[in-house]
Amino acid sequence: MPGAATADVVVVGAGIVGAACAEALTAVGVKVVVVDRGAVASGTTASGEGNVLVSDKEPGPELELAIASHAEWSAVLARLPERVADVEWEDKGGFVVAKTDPGPLKEFAAKQQAAGVDARVISPEDAFELEPLLTRNVTIGVHYPDDAQLQPVLAATALLTAVRDRGGSVRSGMDALSVRTAAGRVVGVETSAGEIACGAVLNACGPWAGAFGAAAGAPIQVLPRRGMILVTAPLPQCVRHKVYDADYVGAVGSGDAELQTSTVVESTRAGTVLIGSSRERIGFDDSIRVKVLRELARKAVGLFPFLGDVAVMRTYGGFRPYAPDHLPIIGPDPRVPGLWHAAGHEGAGIGLAASTGRLITELFLGLTPHVAPDPFRVDRPAVLAS
Amino acid sequence: MNAYLRPAEGDPAEVGTPDAVQITVDGQPMRALAGQTVAAVMLANGRDAWRTTRNAGRPRGVFCGIGACYDCLVVVNGIPDIRACQRTIRAGDAITTQRGAVLPESTEVREVSKSAPKAADVVVVGAGPAGVAAALAAGDAGVSVVVIDGGRAVGGQFNRQLPVEFKARRPERLQHGWGAFTVQRDRLAKHSRITHLAESSVWAFEQGNRLWVQRGPADGVGREVFAVDAKAVVLATGAYDRVLPFPGWDLPGVYSAGAAQALAKGHRIAVGKRVLVAGTGPFLLPVAESLIGVGAQVVGLLEANSLKTVRKGWSTDPLVATGKFREALGYGVLLARHRIPLRHGWTVIAAHGEDHVEAVTIARLDADWNPIPGSERRIEVGAVCLGFGFTAQLELAVSARCELTAGPDGGPAVTVDANQQTTTPGVYAAGELTGIGGADLASAEGRVAGTAAAHHALAAGIPPVVAADVAEVVKGRRFAGALARAYPVREGWRSWSTQETVVCRCEEVTRGDIEGAVVERGVHDGRALKLTSRAGLGLCQGRVCSRTVAALAAGQYDVPKAGQDDVPKAEMKRPIAVPVRLRDLADAQEEL
Numbered sequence: 001m002p003g004a005a006t007a008d009v010v011v012v013g014a015g016i017v018g019a020a021c022a023e024a025l026t027a028v029g030v031k032v033v034v035v036d037r038g039a040v041a042s043g044t045t046a047s048g049e050g051n052v053l054v055s056d057k058e059p060g061p062e063l064e065l066a067i068a069s070h071a072e073w074s075a076v077l078a079r080l081p082e083r084v085a086d087v088e089w090e091d092k093g094g095f096v097v098a099k100t101d102p103g104p105l106k107e108f109a110a111k112q113q114a115a116g117v118d119a120r121v122i123s124p125e126d127a128f129e130l131e132p133l134l135t136r137n138v139t140i141g142v143h144y145p146d147d148a149q150l151q152p153v154l155a156a157t158a159l160l161t162a163v164r165d166r167g168g169s170v171r172s173g174m175d176a177l178s179v180r181t182a183a184g185r186v187v188g189v190e191t192s193a194g195e196i197a198c199g200a201v202l203n204a205c206g207p208w209a210g211a212f213g214a215a216a217g218a219p220i221q222v223l224p225r226r227g228m229i230l231v232t233a234p235l236p237q238c239v240r241h242k243v244y245d246a247d248y249v250g251a252v253g254s255g256d257a258e259l260q261t262s263t264v265v266e267s268t269r270a271g272t273v274l275i276g277s278s279r280e281r282i283g284f285d286d287s288i289r290v291k292v293l294r295e296l297a298r299k300a301v302g303l304f305p306f307l308g309d310v311a312v313m314r315t316y317g318g319f320r321p322y323a324p325d326h327l328p329i330i331g332p333d334p335r336v337p338g339l340w341h342a343a344g345h346e347g348a349g350i351g352l353a354a355s356t357g358r359l360i361t362e363l364f365l366g367l368t369p370h371v372a373p374d375p376f377r378v379d380r381p382a383v384l385a386s
Numbered sequence: 387m388n389a390y391l392r393p394a395e396g397d398p399a400e401v402g403t404p405d406a407v408q409i410t411v412d413g414q415p416m417r418a419l420a421g422q423t424v425a426a427v428m429l430a431n432g433r434d435a436w437r438t439t440r441n442a443g444r445p446r447g448v449f450c451g452i453g454a455c456y457d458c459l460v461v462v463n464g465i466p467d468i469r470a471c472q473r474t475i476r477a478g479d480a481i482t483t484q485r486g487a488v489l490p491e492s493t494e495v496r497e498v499s500k501s502a503p504k505a506a507d508v509v510v511v512g513a514g515p516a517g518v519a520a521a522l523a524a525g526d527a528g529v530s531v532v533v534i535d536g537g538r539a540v541g542g543q544f545n546r547q548l549p550v551e552f553k554a555r556r557p558e559r560l561q562h563g564w565g566a567f568t569v570q571r572d573r574l575a576k577h578s579r580i581t582h583l584a585e586s587s588v589w590a591f592e593q594g595n596r597l598w599v600q601r602g603p604a605d606g607v608g609r610e611v612f613a614v615d616a617k618a619v620v621l622a623t624g625a626y627d628r629v630l631p632f633p634g635w636d637l638p639g640v641y642s643a644g645a646a647q648a649l650a651k652g653h654r655i656a657v658g659k660r661v662l663v664a665g666t667g668p669f670l671l672p673v674a675e676s677l678i679g680v681g682a683q684v685v686g687l688l689e690a691n692s693l694k695t696v697r698k699g700w701s702t703d704p705l706v707a708t709g710k711f712r713e714a715l716g717y718g719v720l721l722a723r724h725r726i727p728l729r730h731g732w733t734v735i736a737a738h739g740e741d742h743v744e745a746v747t748i749a750r751l752d753a754d755w756n757p758i759p760g761s762e763r764r765i766e767v768g769a770v771c772l773g774f775g776f777t778a779q780l781e782l783a784v785s786a787r788c789e790l791t792a793g794p795d796g797g798p799a800v801t802v803d804a805n806q807q808t809t810t811p812g813v814y815a816a817g818e819l820t821g822i823g824g825a826d827l828a829s830a831e832g833r834v835a836g837t838a839a840a841h842h843a844l845a846a847g848i849p850p851v852v853a854a855d856v857a858e859v860v861k862g863r864r865f866a867g868a869l870a871r872a873y874p875v876r877e878g879w880r881s882w883s884t885q886e887t888v889v890c891r892c893e894e895v896t897r898g899d900i901e902g903a904v905v906e907r908g909v910h911d912g913r914a915l916k917l918t919s920r921a922g923l924g925l926c927q928g929r930v931c932s933r934t935v936a937a938l939a940a941g942q943y944d945v946p947k948a949g950q951d952d953v954p955k956a957e958m959k960r961p962i963a964v965p966v967r968l969r970d971l972a973d974a975q976e977e978l
Binding site for chain 1: 440465466467486487488489490492590591592593596598605607613785787893906907908909910911912913914917918920923924925927960961962965966967968969971972974
């Protein structure tokens with residue numbers, strides 16, 4: 001019944017981040033309504049690989065959040081309703097390999113080790129023990145046992161099922177248009193199906209978070225970066241880890257508009273091999289670009305020569321939301337009391353979602369945060385700059 | 387019981403003696419003839435299954451027969467995932483059963499030719515009645531034309547021919563409208579401005595009318611991948627059979643009606659000795675005719691719609707109906723002569739057998755297509771052929787950002803204007819993908835589209851109206867409308883399947899899995915339903931199941947919907963239209 005609806009928190013966006021925040025809030029008894037203008041888990045969440053990674057991050061606040069979130073995912077998965085709890089979580093581990101100078105990767109791994117990451121340097125001989133079908137041109141590898149994978153749409157829909165089980169509601173096809181304030185505080189959300197009265201609104205709109213922030217009177221800088229993935233025909237188990245070319249590490253932190261691809265190859269439980277990923281800053285343009293697919297194919301065959309004879313049957317892609325300083329935006333917006341943001345997780349939203357949900361909940365309830373929230377605060381210059 | 391190759395003796399087509407070709411199947415020599423597909427070889431030798439599924443290990447063979455369903459996968463020379471119905475054999479081929487998912491172990495020699503055209507004024511995709519007509523019209527209008535088609539010869543499904551290697555002396559005896567077709571075929575082959583790329587498929591459509599093509603033996607490695615830039619494009623990609631699920635519909639021996647016809651007309655293969663044809667629509671009649679032609683015993687033709695529905699539907703447009711009456715009468719005489727019972731208001735609701743169809747359960751249907759309890763009967767058959775209308779092959783149109791609409795049958799179709807132009811400037815559509823309406827309409831639309839595309843390419847504006855073509859299109863669309871009213875698909879088909887019935891054949895997703903995803907996880911449609919249920923994530927990319935999945939999912943929640951067959955565009959989105967081998971993609975020729 002639109003108009004009569006009320007909630008403590010309205011979460012705008014039913015992707016993995018919105019779902020994780022809603023789940024964490026309902027787990028402590030907060031009354032939540034999740035709205036999404038489209039279908040649940042159908043945007044960025046449905047267009048990634050399901051990465052829960054520590055390997056690709058330099059020491060710093062994001063790595064700390066990633067380490068915390070890896071642990072937090074176990075806690076979250078353990079409290080999901082049993083009928084939806086299988087989200088294809090796999091502790092498969094990541095394996096980064098260099099085909100050129102081994103120096104930079106070795107240095108990168110050493111820095112991560114110092115920051116508490118389990119990063120094990122692997123000789124070329126041992127690399128083939130880990131990945132028998134790998135190219136013979138490997139000069140060094142680093143094994144990250146803590147890299148994991150899950151199936152993001154199963155995860156997001158399971159989180160939302162938990163929300164519903166706890167009395168929350170999830171409304172797809174409902175467009176959040178703006179927030180209503182009274183006495184300078186948020187008191188409701190205007191939607192395409194009427195107003196929902198609430199004490200707080202959480203902007204979890206992914207790459208569209210900037211637009212909703214602006215509609216709510218608090219613009220934030222969140223930009224889309226396009227990523228494409230190739231999917232092969234189903235294969236028997238052939239790639240055991242998430243295997244990256246070492247150049248992946250460089251691409252994540254970069255803001256270059258030019259096309260970048262860094263090879264990530266991994267099997268899924270369904271037998272397909274996913275080949276990622278490209279990074280392009282081309283706005284919300286979703287047209288197919290064969291140049292990008294060809295680049296992905298070239299690099300994947302370079303890493304795993306047997307893939308050359310394998311059929312690619314599908315490609316998909318989406319928009320990863322990023323802030324100009326490449327850190328997520330998590331917390332209250334001081335400009336509009338009652339408005340919160342959880343956005344800008346770039347290509348790491350699946351992995352960071354669990355801790356993001358917990359951090360939002362801790363900040364919302366005034367509890368001691370489990371990670372330092374300051375680096376992710378909304379009112380940092382990179383986010384507010386117009 | 388099993389499929390067989392019709393003996394040349396007494397064949398009205400007067401098939402000659404094709405050369406024998408040396409091949410092996412699972413290490414043993416198998417009798418094979420030049421021009422046969424892998425599927426035809428297997429069926430000619432009485433084998434109707436040569437793949438097992440990944441999860442349940444179930445046997446599979448040909449289902450759609452025209453390259454849409456990816457069910458007939460086989461390993462050729464160490465390369466898995468090759469569609470047996472599309473791949474023509476070559477001397478020395480080593481064919482092996484594909485058990486589940488298989489890693490490639492290539493023994494193929496890569497021989498890539500590099501002589502493909504890189505640009506054309508008009509590119510026509512598809513060489514069926516619409517595509518051939520469009521290519522000729524565009525070529526005649528003075529522009530350069532490239533026709534791209536997966537077949538070895540032009541003609542598409544409607545004018546499917548025997549391989550030249552069969553040396554048939556009277557091929558016209560298997561065809562309708564053969565004279566007119568051969569005139570077009572020969573004219574196209576000799577036309578100075580038309581280039582025909584056989585055994586080629588468009589696997590991607592990039593903005594700006596750049597079509598990415600792969601050419602060479604179907605689904606192999608070492609196919610040439612290249613782009614063709616067009617000033618205007620005519621999409622004439624046709625349609626494939628719609629088959630509705632029931633228990634056992636994934637058994638070998640259950641074929642689409644189109645598969646039975648393609649194998650009979652194209653290879654003189656009978657899919658079984660005792661065959662039942664079921665479904666809805668007049669297309670089932672020529673299918674029965676083809677089966678008779680290869681000597682199969684057609685034990686019955688079951689039309690799911692009642693005679694009353696059919697009569698009422700045609701009577702909404704008596705003018706159109708009269709035109710088709712003579713044709714229907716001809717088929718009636720044929721069925722009577724072969725003592726084939728034609729039953730209205732009946733269909734197949736279950737297929738039985740362990741690894742192959744041995745029998746089916748048929749039932750009388752009520753007006754909504756629910757089986758009438760007590761009417762069920764069991765019939766022993768060796769094969770069953772099914773067709774409940776058609777689904778248009780829409781992925782390239784979706785990639786070209788053409789708007790879709792509901793066709794006359796309620797299924798998805800491309801929106802076109804009076805010149806067959808889609809909502810994307812410079813992209814035209816003709817034939818079944820603008821609405822299921824048959825070969826005559828397809829040809830007429832093709833002429834209009836080809837002419838308009840040529841004018842677009844010459845920047846010559848909109849072509850003058852050709853009254854005869856317009857009249858033909860109008861008449862064809864009226865026929866399509868009456869056809870849809872005479873042979874509707876009623877919602878009762880949902881009651882034929884059970885929770886255990888496989889709906890997505892590729893990923894072996896059951897009806898229970900799909901409805902469970904909707905109920906348990908609150909997903910309704912689109913990518914979320916695909917990714918939670920896995921329905922539509924296999925090699926056919928949802929071609930076979932997407933309409934069924936959408937309808938079953940819609941039945942689980944109360945959301946107002948436009949219509950039963952209203953398929954969201956996302957379900958037709960297949961940016962990679964046909965699989966590409968990764969090294970071929972990696973080697974794709976540089977852009978201009």
